[in-house]
Amino acid sequence: LTRQNQSVEVRAACKNDAEAVARLAGELGYPSTVAQIRERLDLIDGEPQHATFVAVAGGGAVVGWIQLSRMCSLVSDPRAEITGLIVDSMHRGDGVGRLLVERGEAWAREQRLATMGVRSNVVREGAHRFYLRLGYAITKSQNVFCKDL
Ligand SMILES: CC(C)(COP(=O)(O)OP(=O)(O)OC[C@H]1O[C@@H](n2cnc3c(N)ncnc32)[C@H](O)[C@@H]1OP(=O)(O)O)[C@@H](O)C(=O)NCCC(=O)NCCS
Numbered sequence: 744l745t746r747q748n749q750s751v752e753v754r755a756a757c758k759n760d761a762e763a764v765a766r767l768a769g770e771l772g773y774p775s776t777v778a779q780i781r782e783r784l785d786l787i788d789g790e791p792q793h794a795t796f797v798a799v800a801g802g803g804a805v806v807g808w809i810q811l812s813r814m815c816s817l818v819s820d821p822r823a824e825i826t827g828l829i830v831d832s833m834h835r836g837d838g839v840g841r842l843l844v845e846r847g848e849a850w851a852r853e854q855r856l857a858t859m860g861v862r863s864n865v866v867r868e869g870a871h872r873f874y875l876r877l878g879y880a881i882t883k884s885q886n887v888f889c890k891d892l
Pocket of ligand 1: 826
């Protein structure tokens with residue numbers, strides 16, 4: 744998948760991308776060490792219900808990534824969810840985010856999933872405009888509860 748004018752290519756993430764993925768995870772607000780990212784990539788490596796793609800610029804630098812998962816529930820048909828998406832702040836507005844989401848949607852179709860969902864923090868207003876532009880609609884707002892175990 745290539746956007747000609749930007750020569751940005753989207754491909755499956757591999758272990759060698761861990762450093763760039765970690766740097767961008769920090770930018771997303773989830774500071775992670777390279778070792779942590781490597782471990783987490785390992786956990787889902789080869790698992791068909793998860794996918795991670797990176798966007799690579801002409802010079803070979805990773806300028807964004809997207810993670811997707813297949814979500815199963817008793818109350819709805821299996822669906823796909825974007826569990827992480829980030830484009831390098833220096834490369835935003837160039838269509839990289841769109842390329843990543845389109846690749847994610849293609850993956851979901853390959854998995855025979857009919858719906859893509861994404862949960863986005865209420866403070867990410869730019870991301871909300873981005874998703875609306877890409878045809879997503881806000882269907883629900885919810886609180887997220889957590890407890891340390
Ligand atoms: C959200 C994000 C991934 C978008 O990536 P991007 O590469 O800048 O987006 P694109 O250039 O592909 O934009 C695609 C379309 O959305 C629009 N868009 C993107 N960001 C926008 C914004 N902040 N406000 C309004 N429109 C926006 C673009 O104008 C473009 O529209 P067009 O096709 O009509 O030109 C990126 O801004 C980002 O990484 N943000 C910080 C992290 C984040 O919020 N991630 C999402 C977590 S849920």
